[in-house]
Amino acid sequence: MNHPSELSIKVIGVGGIGTILADKLSRFLNYSNGVDTRITFVDGDTFEPKNRDRQEFVIAGGKKSLVKASEFQEKYSELNYSAFDEYVDPSNVGIFIKQGDIVFVCVDNHKTRKIISDFTKTLSDVVVISGGNEFTDGNVQIFVRREGRSLTPSLSDYHPEIEHPKDRTPGEMTCEELAQSEPQLFFTNLGVATYMCFAFYNTVVKNGPSYSEVYFDVLSMKADSKSRKPLNS
């Protein structure tokens, strides 16, 4: 592998995308010799039986971040896992994300993407790979900052819906609102997680990036990658 001898990976959001991504990424890294890797899960949510069609877990009601950290630690013994069972907000984002991190954003709202986008723009070295989906289509964004320069657009540069989010973070929502989640398709979550793995390989292992965003559509079976310039570096 081309990447440094140490990797600090943050997986923010351990839902339909995050659980798939973390498993595949862990398998790849567990057998990449010589890489001291720590994977940290960040999510304040608990596993619910209604999500079994998309999320693999053994303890209903357990905190997602803690359950997955414990489960993966047993499964992938070469890696180190830790967890924060909290939602990201402006007051704690600086605790979860540090200089040099590789951040996988697998959340289900634009407000959290905006918080992470704003914070990571202030770091000099960071890789942010953010995925999201609707029912049958999805996208993955790659934001890279090296030596204080943005090599690709931030999460909000070409996305006004993220720059001016109309939704709220899970921490701002009531229990009733949280319970009323929109239906999602496992295959679309799987597609996003797969493209996030592609982005990781391209950006971290192969020292890219060669593109800044990719879109895919389950029904048309098409995908298209984009190369855009950062609006402000």
Next chain:
Amino acid sequence: MARKFTKDQLDTKTVPELRGIARNLGCVGYSKKPKATVIDLILEKQGPVAASTAKAKAAPATKAKAAPAKKDATVSQAEFSLQSVLTKPSAKKGDKTTTTIRVSCGAAAGDFTVCGKTVGAVSEFLREVLNIDRMAQGVVNGNTVDGSYVLQDGDNLEFLKAAGRKG
């Protein structure tokens, strides 16, 4: 074969669109010239328009003029390709190679003969083909542009699509 425009067709186009056509035909001295002069230069450069060609080309233009609703201005990918064919300025006589520009929106993408057209016009024409949102921002070669930007040979046009919200 290079498309030949009639004077009526050229009269319906904006000055930036006409300059794009003039550029593609290899005209010189068209910049900063008034609309009528640019049209004359294009007509002179492309030579006489055959009667049958003129009639065939004029028909869609007339239809487009008559179409009152915006939805009618939207065409299928196949129709659009048939209506808009421009030959590369560098193409030799008889060369059937046409200039295409890659246009995309989200996962949908295609190569279209839209050289010389404005981004706004392309958005209108390809809305249904590429599922382009009415408010979608145009990005050419990685830079944001407004609807009046005239596409040139070698451009790559993207209409921005919103990011997926769920995860």
